[in-house]
Amino acid sequence: MPALSSTMIEGKIVSWVKSEGDVLSKGESVVVVESDKADMDVETFYDGILAAIVVGEGETAPVGAAIGILAETEDEIAEAKAKAASKSGASTPSAPPPAPAPAAAATPAPPKSTPAPAAPTVAEGPRKTVATPYAKKLAKQHKVDIESVVGTGPYGRITPEDIEAAAGLSPSKKNVGLAVVVETKPAAPAKAPAASAAPSSLPPPVPGSTVVPFTAMQAAVSKNMVESLSVPTFRVGYPVTTDALDALYEKVKPKGVTMTALLAKAAAMALAQHPVVNSSCKDGKSFTYNSNINIAVAVAINGGLITPVLQDADKLDLYLLSQKWKELVEKARAKQLQPQEYNSGTFTLSNLGMFGVDRFDAILPPGQGAIMAVGASKPTVVADADGFFSVKNKMLVNVTADHRIIYGADLAAFLQTFSKIVENPESLTL
């Protein structure tokens, strides 16, 4: 699911232009997705065959979720289909299709022959699974296998609350609202206490506090940060002498070059020599080496945080890079960044030096191997080997990296290279 705007966190499929089995060529429209602004045609970046559609028309999926599987060759189609089925989870029940039919025919018989069991019983073995429309929708959305859920609704049907419980979600507020009907339905009082039980586990709010829900962007950031908790990270710090860099900056500033561009270019050049720091671990068991070095730079915009990406930062010269950077910042401020322009980063740079911060730890964004946190460059008293004092501008650089792919030595070596480039910055202007 592509992010069609910077504020989009989930999208709805309007229609599939191509169907399963169609051959796709790069650049062709495959599906129409609804964003908050308009319906957009989404193209494929690869040739191949649309092996399976995971999210169908009218369905919603979060940004980044797989909506379809593309197979490169015909042979891979079956594999792709299996992958799609396992992703959607609920759709293919393990019991073969003929089984539910005789079970359905059997259900009218048992209630007649067995006088003992009461009508609203929990779903028993051969009984057909009955689920309400909303329960089915929720099951698909939260990837719950509906066959495995025990129904607690009337006549043993699976209710939305059952799905929510199975997915580990607290029941939605809607039920509480509708329970406030004048006419008392037997089920309603039971629902209300259950719903109110869930929120009471949180600590009571401090008096005088106000609750402001997340905007879409803030929710996206929060989601990313929580996701990063599953990655094993470690941090390495390095002091970099920036006198030479500062001098260079003074020289190139009038030509429109910013410190960000200088640091990004330095990082890119260092990464070119240490490709493992530019890689990422997507599936937990392999290195994904990126052929491009795209430096994402964290930018604070009002109420949010976004990371516009300088693509191929090692290949562009400093002036071009600065110009690109300026364009990207403007677009970011106007909320007009294209998805390509903020989610294609392979390495991130975050700079809080302008606030006077000397060092900080950055959180690793999902999908990347490392992030570099840069502090302010401060005049510092240093002693050299012979015991002489001097004052040099020192900048503390701290890199957080994914230890599944980047080891201590790799990171230290990278930082050493980075530091050498920054301390001899003539190479930056090449």
Added chain:
Amino acid sequence: MHSICFQATGVPGSNYIFDSCSPALAISKPINLRFCGLRKEAFGFSGLTHSSSGRVRFSSRGHSKKVSASAESNGSPPKSFDYDLIIIGAGVGGHGAALHAVEKGLKTAIIEGDVVGGTCVNRGCVPSKALLAVSGKMRELQSEHHMKALGLQVSAAGYDRQGVADHANNLALKIRSNLTNSMKALGVDILTGVGTIVGPQKVKYGKVGFPDNIVTAKNIIIATGSVPFVPKGIEVDGKTVITSDHALKLESVPDWIAIVGSGYIGLEFSDVYTALGSEVTFIEALDQLMPGFDPEIGKLAQRVLINPRKIDYHTGVFATKITPAKDGKPVIIELIDAKTKEPKDTLEVDSALIATGRAPFTNGLGLENVNVVTQRGFVPVDERMRVIDTNGNLVPHLYCIGDANGKMMLAHAASAQGISVVEQVTGRDHVLNHLSIPAACFTHPEISMVGLTEPQAREKAQKEGFEVGVAKTSFKANTKALAENEGEGLAKLIYRPDSGEILGVHIFGLHAADLIHEASNAIALGTRIQDIKFAVHAHPTLSEVLDELFKSAKVKAAASSHGPVSEPVAV
């Protein structure tokens, strides 16, 4: 049955002056033939013409305030009739015909065997719109996210089922009494009892258990309407398996209701039930939901009215057997594949609503006495609503309007047909152009349409050899819609680029049912796009959606040289 209902709120006095410049008369042609809505080109006119500056001219033939009937065209002496016109059925069609007949000076009687107002007032348009109004408000109040976008907070909106049911019921009663009073006030005789045709120009009526009365009339209009159609195999118990008649009483709000049929009746009820907290499952025989709508509108409607709501559906299936809930079991619905007839699935729900269309109510009308045989229950008529007998001949002085003839089963179509018949019997030929009659579906957002759908237009274009143009605008571009945070909507115009003729307009969005009339009026009057695009629309209003639509059409023909309809008024 789903349209803006004909409402009369009491016409004062019984001396209804027949005014020559009354706006009730439409523009007439000097040849005394009024074809509502056909292109002027058919008469050799190039655009709207008027013989005088802005004032409406009318034909002077055939109007009489006299009570007795005018001379018959075949020269035989006039028999004396009890009435000039008898209408069987006091529903919307009959009522519309009755009012117009009195305006034309005809002595009129209307026979009603049940309640005045018929289906529309008592079991259709009126109560359903009351329920939809409630469901619309309920949906708005419960949409926290919608409210928050406007900066509002609403805590736990709830409803009282009896209160809602009472609102619908009271409204029906009120409109029923308004209709009755309006007819009484005009001097229409309301005869109570079931009406039957016993012979040419002769009707008998009477209540069960009482002796019959026989009345004669120069002309008879059959306006007996329709009833909900229940397919074979479906057992209706009025409590758990219901039709729209029961549903509108809102005796209960089930947790889960299956709606058989996804046309506008089914769709409107799904709107009501989901707003009140039920979950809905649609059962549709055809492969597409909402088969009657323009496919593009249908798709958008599905995205907005079905997918995000607690609704799922089964298409391409018939419900062969529906058993009401009893003995602690739920309602059981057996589904078979519509094509292969193989059993497909069984549903267990709390309630089932049968919305598979309406069947004409023509049993016991005595049609055999005038040699007329119904076709699937419908009375065969020609384009002038004249009844046709088994030999294919017109039955003189007998007309049939509304749902009973099946031409266009909408309340306002019935009354328009009634008016058309009255025009004819008072000496002015009239053929109603059904393509100019709008239709609406009162879901939230509403859907409305007039004229042809895009596939129908393209088919016609291929046959007749012209090009079809399609223009579309989104409500997202409309200031008023955005101010209300109701930008979800689409308006679509299907037209002929060579002449500027409007072939069809379809709207899905806020107040679509009201907005369509600009288009339906244009079609009725033959107004072309190149002329109507100069009309000014107030800002900011939703009507600008149509303004945008007309302005975005690419018409090759030039604007009419006669300019706007009336002379410019200096303000």
